Amino acid sequence: MKNTQNLSTIFIIDDDASIGNMLEEILKKEGYQVLRAYSGTEALFVLERQKPDLILLDLMLPGLDGREILPKIKGIPVIVISARAETEDKVSLLLSGAADYMTKPFDTRELLARIVVQLRNPSVAGTASALEFAGISLSADTHQVSVWGLPVKLTRTEYAILKLLMANPSQVITKTLLLERISEDTPDCMESSLRVHISNLRKKLRDAGGQDYIESVWGIGFKMKEIEN
Amino acid sequence: MKNTQNLSTIFIIDDDASIGNMLEEILKKEGYQVLRAYSGTEALFVLERQKPDLILLDLMLPGLDGREILPKIKGIPVIVISARAETEDKVSLLLSGAADYMTKPFDTRELLARIVVQLRNPSVAGTASALEFAGISLSADTHQVSVWGLPVKLTRTEYAILKLLMANPSQVITKTLLLERISEDTPDCMESSLRVHISNLRKKLRDAGGQDYIESVWGIGFKMKEIEN
DNA sequence: CGCATTTTTTACCGGTTCCGGACAACAGAA
DNA sequence: TTCTGTTGTCCGGAACCGGTAAAAAATGCG
Numbered sequence: 001m002k003n004t005q006n007l008s009t010i011f012i013i014d015d016d017a018s019i020g021n022m023l024e025e026i027l028k029k030e031g032y033q034v035l036r037a038y039s040g041t042e043a044l045f046v047l048e049r050q051k052p053d054l055i056l057l058d059l060m061l062p063g064l065d066g067r068e069i070l071p072k073i074k075g076i077p078v079i080v081i082s083a084r085a086e087t088e089d090k091v092s093l094l095l096s097g098a099a100d101y102m103t104k105p106f107d108t109r110e111l112l113a114r115i116v117v118q119l120r121n122p123s124v125a126g127t128a129s130a131l132e133f134a135g136i137s138l139s140a141d142t143h144q145v146s147v148w149g150l151p152v153k154l155t156r157t158e159y160a161i162l163k164l165l166m167a168n169p170s171q172v173i174t175k176t177l178l179l180e181r182i183s184e185d186t187p188d189c190m191e192s193s194l195r196v197h198i199s200n201l202r203k204k205l206r207d208a209g210g211q212d213y214i215e216s217v218w219g220i221g222f223k224m225k226e227i228e229n
Numbered sequence: 230m231k232n233t234q235n236l237s238t239i240f241i242i243d244d245d246a247s248i249g250n251m252l253e254e255i256l257k258k259e260g261y262q263v264l265r266a267y268s269g270t271e272a273l274f275v276l277e278r279q280k281p282d283l284i285l286l287d288l289m290l291p292g293l294d295g296r297e298i299l300p301k302i303k304g305i306p307v308i309v310i311s312a313r314a315e316t317e318d319k320v321s322l323l324l325s326g327a328a329d330y331m332t333k334p335f336d337t338r339e340l341l342a343r344i345v346v347q348l349r350n351p352s353v354a355g356t357a358s359a360l361e362f363a364g365i366s367l368s369a370d371t372h373q374v375s376v377w378g379l380p381v382k383l384t385r386t387e388y389a390i391l392k393l394l395m396a397n398p399s400q401v402i403t404k405t406l407l408l409e410r411i412s413e414d415t416p417d418c419m420e421s422s423l424r425v426h427i428s429n430l431r432k433k434l435r436d437a438g439g440q441d442y443i444e445s446v447w448g449i450g451f452k453m454k455e456i457e458n
Numbered sequence: 459c460g461c462a463t464t465t466t467t468t469a470c471c472g473g474t475t476c477c478g479g480a481c482a483a484c485a486g487a488a
Numbered sequence: 489t490t491c492t493g494t495t496g497t498c499c500g501g502a503a504c505c506g507g508t509a510a511a512a513a514a515t516g517c518g
Contacts, residue, residue, distance in 0.1 A: 087336040094342040107316040113323040172372045193466050217372050219385035422477050428497055
């Protein structure tokens with residue numbers, strides 16, 4: 001069963017033309033859309049305007065190393081392809097955010113299978129465009145939120161928090177997870193800020209909807225309150 | 230700081246005791262909760278009552294083959310471990326739903342990294358890490374506990390204790406182990422405190438369920454009481 | 459540059475939870 | 489039984505956490 005309908009876009013980042021061409025050919029034969037980049041800087045440039053569903057990243061790159069661009073990729077699964085077979089390399093790359101690691105030379109059938117595995121994941125691929133929860137509606141494209149029709153003006157952070165909470169209703173979101181998602185690269189110690197943001201968000205929602213929507217779980221984090229009609 | 234709170238449960242399905250024991254030891258050292266099963270049928274039986282966060286599945290199993298139980302697992306990532314290195318095996322297993330595939334012998338560091346990759350996934354909305362025992366249900370998602378449907382409000386420590394006890398039902402948990410897991414950053418948290426926590430936990434469960442669920446083993450520790458219907 | 463908005467820090471309060479001692483109740487050994 | 493070590497529970501103080509307001513710092517905008 002091939003992906004003949006749901007053609008996903010795969011981004012090949014590889015300076016080696018021969019391997020890249022072979023991959024492109026195989027992937028296209030499988031019905032995938034293919035993007036190409038031949039250096040790390042080029043890859044980042046492409047990623048600024050396009051959002052592929054999967055990235056095949058060769059580590060040996062001119063200019064920016066693969067290791068350096070991996071942390072800059074967010075929300076897209078990355079399969080690292082490398083000639084290095086040492087465990088240290090695999091471990092460090094996987095822990096740095098890679099979704100999988102294949103050693104050259106590899107069997108293309110296995111690569112194709114592992115690509116399917118990644119694309120099968122409904123994680124970030126289709127970022128839900130609209131969320132709805134007990135009167136709160138949140139649209140991703142317009143970045144607007146309304147409670148029972150009344151528009152509510154939220155700041156960027158408040159919006160991010162609410163989105164994360166509404167994406168997993170009735171599930172506790174850890175404070176650490178919230179902090180990671182909201183302010184990506186601050187080392188630590190803004191747990192107090194989170195409290196303030198939650199407080200402000202609560203207030204705005206309460207002013208618009210008349211009730212408190214966010215529940216705090218002592219010592220753990222926050223969740224959307226279960227509302228019974 | 231280490232993730233003391235979010236210890237995930239990993240389910241090892243392997244009939245080979247030596248490999249299984251080694252895995253269990255390593256995983257526990259990493260702070261994971263471990264479940265074991267030694268056959269396919271046993272694995273399915275366990276999965277009816279518990280929902281781990283990840284499954285390590287050895288293909289060579291007595292009775293039900295690993296291939297047969299893989300399709301029955303839904304919503305939990307499965308890392309297949311097998312001695313067969315042929316591409317056909319990898320491909321078929323990956324396409325059948327496996328999240329990853331490791332060939333024996335493998336480097337445990339790589340396995341640990343790949344486990345992290347799977348657990349890192351903002352997992353399927355499905356309820357992971359749910360435990361059920363004689364009317365007590367404990368869900369990791371909502372961080373809530375209920376006895377025969379009645380919600381019980383537990384402290385963070387109480388929750389941790391109960392989770393540890395319920396993860397290994399009818400097995401004595403030593404006081405020292407409980408102390409290690411619960412207050413990771415207190416040098417030697419007094420044993421008297423643990424007694425208090427257990428006492429409070431007992432009281433809350435008793436108030437909701439009408440009976441005492443925790444049994445104390447003189448001089449050793451605690452375990453869940455065996456309850457006959 | 460000045461101004462407005464947003465984010466972060468700081469401080470404080472009230473409530474929750476934890477700790478560890480005290481002491482009675484209990485189980486096991488002699 | 490008596491003695492000894494363990495367990496269950498009560499309790500006060502300490503430490504911690506969460507909510508909010510106000511100030512300070514950072515950011516965006518014209």
